[in-house]
Amino acid sequence: MVIQPRIKGFLCTTAHPLGCEQDVANQIGVVTAGGKLKTGPQRVLVIGASGGYGLASRISAAFGCASSTIGVFFERPSKRGRTASPGWYKSAAFTEAAHEAGLYAKNFNGDAFSAEMKSAVIDCIKRDLGQVDMVIYSLAAPARTLASGETVRSVLKPIGESFAGSTIDFNTRQLRSLQLEPAQPQEIADTVKVMGGEDWEDWINTLLENDCLAEGCLTTNYTYLGSEVTWPIYYHGTIGKAKEDLDRAAANVARSLDQVSGKAHVVVMKGLLTQAASAIPGMSVYLSLLFKAMKRAGSHEGCIEQTDRLFRTQLFAGEPLRQDEAGRIRMDDLELDDAIQDYVRRYWNEVNQENLEELTDFEGYRQAFLQLHGFDFAEVNYTLDIEPEVSMQVEALE
Ligand code: NAD
Numbered sequence: 291m292v293i294q295p296r297i298k299g300f301l302c303t304t305a306h307p308l309g310c311e312q313d314v315a316n317q318i319g320v321v322t323a324g325g326k327l328k329t330g331p332q333r334v335l336v337i338g339a340s341g342g343y344g345l346a347s348r349i350s351a352a353f354g355c356a357s358s359t360i361g362v363f364f365e366r367p368s369k370r371g372r373t374a375s376p377g378w379y380k381s382a383a384f385t386e387a388a389h390e391a392g393l394y395a396k397n398f399n400g401d402a403f404s405a406e407m408k409s410a411v412i413d414c415i416k417r418d419l420g421q422v423d424m425v426i427y428s429l430a431a432p433a434r435t436l437a438s439g440e441t442v443r444s445v446l447k448p449i450g451e452s453f454a455g456s457t458i459d460f461n462t463r464q465l466r467s468l469q470l471e472p473a474q475p476q477e478i479a480d481t482v483k484v485m486g487g488e489d490w491e492d493w494i495n496t497l498l499e500n501d502c503l504a505e506g507c508l509t510t511n512y513t514y515l516g517s518e519v520t521w522p523i524y525y526h527g528t529i530g531k532a533k534e535d536l537d538r539a540a541a542n543v544a545r546s547l548d549q550v551s552g553k554a555h556v557v558v559m560k561g562l563l564t565q566a567a568s569a570i571p572g573m574s575v576y577l578s579l580l581f582k583a584m585k586r587a588g589s590h591e592g593c594i595e596q597t598d599r600l601f602r603t604q605l606f607a608g609e610p611l612r613q614d615e616a617g618r619i620r621m622d623d624l625e626l627d628d629a630i631q632d633y634v635r636r637y638w639n640e641v642n643q644e645n646l647e648e649l650t651d652f653e654g655y656r657q658a659f660l661q662l663h664g665f666d667f668a669e670v671n672y673t674l675d676i677e678p679e680v681s682m683q684v685e686a687l688e
């Protein structure tokens with residue numbers, strides 16, 4: 291079948307297997323160009339391993355440190371002529387490339403929040419690797435089913451007062467105004483339940499109880515602070531409350547890890563267009579302005595450049611970490627550079643339909659969105675009739 295992007299609102303309902311493979315190859319290229327790291331983890335568990343920062347972290351570990359990796363994700367294989375989700379294609383491409391390079395790589399497709407998943411992963415670690423020396427928690431989930439069977443959902447809303455902003459439609463390139471009412475207390479609590487630190491703590495404690503964490507084990511969890519212009523919807527909104535909870539959880543995780551002399555880090559990453567970020571109201575205008583300013587300054591990075599820099603200059607550099615007063619590692623230094631933020635602040639309220647292309651890098655933002663789904667890669671011939679079904683071995687959840 292010939293696969294074309296089918297975009298509805300901020301969703302693209304198709305994905306291209308060859309483009310997703312190209313994306314993974316490009317990311318591997320970024321890491322291998324930097325050469326092998328002198329030190330690094332040998333056995334890594336990545337929770338949320340199929341997209342954005344999790345996939346990039348897995349590639350950094352495997353191709354930068356020759357790590358064995360276990361990836362946990364929630365993706366959809368192709369069925370009855372419908373394409374798979376991008377994360378399925380990308381994980382399949384990663385696994386094939388890792389195996390070709392002689393690296394161990396196993397995958398679990400299912401709900402990372404569940405006890406069933408934790409127990410299946412633990413069995414696999416014990417059987418194949420003995421223990422792991424790094425756990426990267428990079429989950430971005432819309433909902434969480436609790437042990438009671440109840441499902442709670444995260445929402446992206448402001449807290450206390452309503453939010454008025456704009457968003458850009460990918461299809462029509464039209465700027466639309468946006469008004470969001472403040473979240474109810476229950477919505478805030480539910481968002482913290484889904485995107486806060488509780489499940490990270492759960493994973494680490496369960497892995498520890500089962501003796502799956504090696505001496506000196508490191509764990510990371512990614513957060514975002516961003517620019518003051520997005521604070522009303524992000525940092526001071528429901529998702530920000532969940533992110534605040536990571537700092538609380540990090541202290542508990544660090545205490546638990548004392549028994550193996552391990553470390554826990556919350557890492558502040560740059561704002562980028564990923565599957566999860568595309569759903570955040572108002573982010574399209576901010577990221578389009580940010581991309582314009584950062585590309586002009588030559589400081590633009592994608593997920594892989596961020597994780598590569600995190601591994602090489604922070605986690606495994608053997609140097610003091612660049613941490614803030616809350617102990618978080620800051621990888622958003624280039625995003626928050628004064629000159630970059632001056633540009634964003636100057637034009638944040640001035641972007642309109644007429645000057646959109648001139649003031650922002652909407653074209654680059656739109657390309658990032660298409661590439662997220664495997665489209666718009668120059669190397670891929672999109673007129674070819676191709677098979678949407680791509681197989682990947684996933685481990686059983688018993
Ligand atoms: P993403 O949407 O690209 O990836 C999310 C991952 O979680 C995927 O692998 C997906 O399969 C997996 N997942 C979702 N629900 C699951 C479930 N129930 N069980 C198993 N796997 C599940 O997201 P991302 O943007 O890379 O976000 C990862 C982390 O990075 C999040 O904590 C996010 O807040 C943080 N972060 C993102 C940005 C950004 O701009 N995108 C910036 C800073 C920090």
